[in-house]
């Protein structure tokens with residue numbers, strides 16, 4: 001990806017606000033048209049009384065086997081030997097996992113015509129019918145000692161041409177060739193991505209575990225991401241807040257812990273320096289969101305914080321602004337070249353694209369100051385990461401694997417760390433990343449929790465993860481809960497359709513055809529399925545790209561860029577794109593497969609309906625595989641004042657688990673703060689008034 005692609009990806013400022021029109025019959029099957037009715041459930045429904053019957057699956061979308069002969073050649077390739085009519089992939093990710101442990105793998109059936117394979121690579125054949133989409137991207141020859149340190153380069157694909165994605169599919173359709181970037185080559189696994197564990201449950205795997213970026217296993221990564229744009233317009237590019245932005249003020253906020261400082265109501269009250277205020281204005285922020293109103297004074301007061309607020313409600317600025325304010329107040333010295341850099345702030349996030357996004361935000365808010373933010377993440381050349389760091393580093397944004405690598409190379413010292421931020425903290429502390437986070441806080445030089453300020457943010461905080469967090473936070477940390485902990489954003493209109501696996505593709509195409517060119521993220525559960533569905537959609541002449549951990553980083557960034565700029569309005573993704581990504585104008589999220597855990601559902605649908613804009617989420621519920629989600633889904637839907645289909649309630653009732661509190665893997669819906677013996681709890685609304693003065697959002701008819 002070249003510089004020009006970066007520019008294409010950047011959304012220029014002052015674009016008009018996105019307010020989608022919800023046409024009643026948009027997704028209607030035509031028979032009764034009673035679909036996507038945005039009317040909130042009646043109070044009796046909210047109380048667990050009878051809910052409206054859902055009509056979608058009864059009258060609506062075609063049932064039975066999909067596709068027929070339409071894409072016979074392609075489908076057959078996948079369905080060969082699969083009596084289910086949908087290709088089987090039960091063990092695929094286990095295989096991936098094994099392959100991943102060797103540090104390098106190739107996707108079965110995908111052939112990259114111009115890439116050389118490094119030693120140790122494994123090739124899985126058997127489903128061949130595709131060629132690699134395109135060649136690679138070369139960025140000069142190694143010329144520094146860091147690059148030489150990289151050792152063997154993965155040389156294949158330099159300046160490769162964009163080749164037809166489906167050359168083996170038998171139709172040579174040029175449209176597909178042009179638009180489908182769903183078929184990634186092998187290469188490095190995206191290691192911060194889901195893998196199926198022995199138990200069959202998804203978890204996430206850190207980069208370090210797979211050796212990515214490390215020196216021990218596998219070939220070296222040569223990808224150097226293009227530099228971000230330097231011009232002010234691009235740096236401050238933003239989208240407009242939506243019609244529901246002001247309604248954030250009605251959400252109840254609960255702060256727990258001792259001696260919480262009062263919320264602020266305006267940016268002026270934060271008393272930030274002039275440069276920061278200018279940057280805030282240039283970013284188009286005029287009013288604080290609830291999580292900002294509460295978190296900014298807490299962080300400015302030097303307190304540790306665990307903050308939980310709905311997706312798309314401004315958590316990133318809630319931690320960046322007060323950290324920057326402190327740095328400015330403390331007069332940190334301008335960064336300069338040093339072999340060992342000692343950043344004052346470390347921010348970690350679970351995926352590469354998210355950490356890059358956080359970095360861009362940090363760069364935006366620190367514009368014109370001497371604070372230098374740096375981003376490092378897996379899938380890119382290690383030497384490049386080191387070169388970025390040695391030039392100076394006050395705020396280090398990193399994925400965990402790359403961070404630990406860089407620390408082990410003694411390019412980063414931890415003695416000066418004053419702020420440690422875990423974004424998507426529940427993910428950062430779960431079994432995928434938790435061990436690495438523990439390693440991080442026990443690294444030599446890392447100030448103890450008493451000596452540093454630790455900040456955790458997420459839209460979901462399962463109880464058991466809150467308990468783990470105690471190890472990282474001072475005992476007197478404050479907990480801010482904006483709205484229901486783990487609740488879905490109410491600006492997202494959620495629809496659950498009962499769709500069996502054999503009908504999913506047909507339904508997807510039907511919905512996407514109705515949607516037209518509006519940007520849509522389609523979530524699937526595995527990387528292979530992401531490739532498959534992306535390719536299938538391309539074959540259906542729906543311009544689609546894909547992002548998942550089997551794609552090389554260059555391809556992931558290209559895919560995201562193509563999606564952002566609208567070149568490919570459909571992005572098929574695994575959960576690697578479920579959290580944090582803030583992409584303008586994502587009007588729809590479709591859960592082709594539901595995730596295994598409800599918190600992931602909340603994050604996925606939160607890619608739309610951001611910052612007061614409205615969005616829609618449709619989820620295919622297959623009773624064969626998704627029944628365990630019925631209960632938590634009913635809770636999420638009713639908490640967000642969405643219609644709950646009667647059939648879903650029935651399934652939820654029939655799979656009733658006594659003591660259920662909202663999650664299949666512990667309680668997403670923590671009672672708020674899991675510390676039992678705290679004092680000083682206060683409930684306020686986001687406008688800063690006590691709850692007795694505030695309208696209860698559940699009663700707020702105008703919310704929807």
Ligand SMILES: Nc1ncnc2c1ncn2[C@@H]1O[C@H](COP(=O)(O)OP(=O)(O)OP(=O)(O)O)[C@@H](O)[C@H]1O
Nearest residue numbers: 285287288289311312313314315316459580582611
């Ligand atoms: N006060 C504000 N005024 C206007 N826009 C804002 C404000 N705060 C944040 N935004 C914008 O809202 C969008 C969402 O913010 P952000 O990505 O920080 O959300 P988030 O809460 O971290 O979401 P997620 O839970 O999905 O990670 C961004 O485009 C951001 O620039």
